[in-house]
Amino acid sequence: MKRKTAIVTGTSSGFGMLCAVELAKAGFDVVSTMRNLDRAENLLKLADSHNVADQIHLHPLDVTSAESVSTFTTYIKKFHSIDVLVNNAGFALGGFSEELTADEYRLQFETNVFGVIAVTQNVLPIMRKNRRGRIINMSSISGKFGFPGLSPYTASKHALEGYSESLRLELRPFGIDVVLVEPGSYQTNIWSSIDNMTINSDSPYHFYMEALLEDIETGKGSHGDPLDVAKLVTRIATSSKTPKLRYTIGKGVRLSLFLKVILPWKLLEKVILNKLLK
Numbered sequence: 001m002k003r004k005t006a007i008v009t010g011t012s013s014g015f016g017m018l019c020a021v022e023l024a025k026a027g028f029d030v031v032s033t034m035r036n037l038d039r040a041e042n043l044l045k046l047a048d049s050h051n052v053a054d055q056i057h058l059h060p061l062d063v064t065s066a067e068s069v070s071t072f073t074t075y076i077k078k079f080h081s082i083d084v085l086v087n088n089a090g091f092a093l094g095g096f097s098e099e100l101t102a103d104e105y106r107l108q109f110e111t112n113v114f115g116v117i118a119v120t121q122n123v124l125p126i127m128r129k130n131r132r133g134r135i136i137n138m139s140s141i142s143g144k145f146g147f148p149g150l151s152p153y154t155a156s157k158h159a160l161e162g163y164s165e166s167l168r169l170e171l172r173p174f175g176i177d178v179v180l181v182e183p184g185s186y187q188t189n190i191w192s193s194i195d196n197m198t199i200n201s202d203s204p205y206h207f208y209m210e211a212l213l214e215d216i217e218t219g220k221g222s223h224g225d226p227l228d229v230a231k232l233v234t235r236i237a238t239s240s241k242t243p244k245l246r247y248t249i250g251k252g253v254r255l256s257l258f259l260k261v262i263l264p265w266k267l268l269e270k271v272i273l274n275k276l277l278k
Helices: 014-025 039-051 066-076 104-131 149-173 191-193 205-220 224-237 253-262 265-276
Strands: 005-008 029-032 056-060 084-087 132-137 176-183 247-251
Touching: 014 029, 014 039, 014 084, 014 224, 029 066, 039 056, 056 066, 056 205, 066 104, 066 176, 104 132, 104 149, 104 176, 104 191, 132 224, 149 176, 176 224, 191 224, 191 253, 205 265, 224 247, 247 253
Parallel strands: 005 029, 005 084, 029 056, 084 132, 132 176, 176 247
Antiparallel strands: none
16 A cells, blocks of 8 residues: 655754654655755664654755756656645745845745745646645744844735735635644754844844844743644644644743634733833
8 A cells, every 4th residue: 555645845953854754654755855865864763763764755856946946847746646745845034124135035935935936836737637735835923923123024924924824715616625733942053043143233123123132032942842732733634524724832822822813912012022122
């Protein structure tokens, strides 16, 4: 009996690496992608420790490159079906909007939004032909809740949320489910671009950036275990029931979203600013 096939993008570390291994443990053949296969060592070691290395099929993929996506599309045609697609590839660009360029925003969207769309569009014909499939898009609480100093990332995740809502409605008649996973703060390296930002003492936002980075650093102690997110993705992928559109996970995430619904924005922004700029 042939195993089901899952594709996971961005598997060199973090959620992607853990999702690839957990799905393999659940019995999937996993097409595991990353831009540079030289970064596959940790994934292969983890897979080997769980005796699923033979179920991990590495393939290079830069989701922002049309040529790379085209090559990848040719490769996946050798699988009899694509049962699950986990769109995980992404990064977080930090900075204050006035000091960022429009090209930097475009770069953020190229990976976090247009990369997801490109990969999904090339997988859909296979899923639609088989009239089944599950697309799991890795969003974030930032897709529902804005935060200062993260407008490129937040905007890209808001866009991903809207795209996923529409796509779910389009694909339900074909037996294809679209799901959003919305983690809070976890122990992954997605925040490295923010941690490594240089604080420009001449910037009018200098005081604000210092406060933001201090808040991020202080909060690291309460970050969740990313394995919990990978296990959630695997439960969604293997469930016999039609999944929900949204799955939130992480400390304080549900409370934050609840407060956004019930509190006036004027009060909510006061709470946030008082916390950061106390």
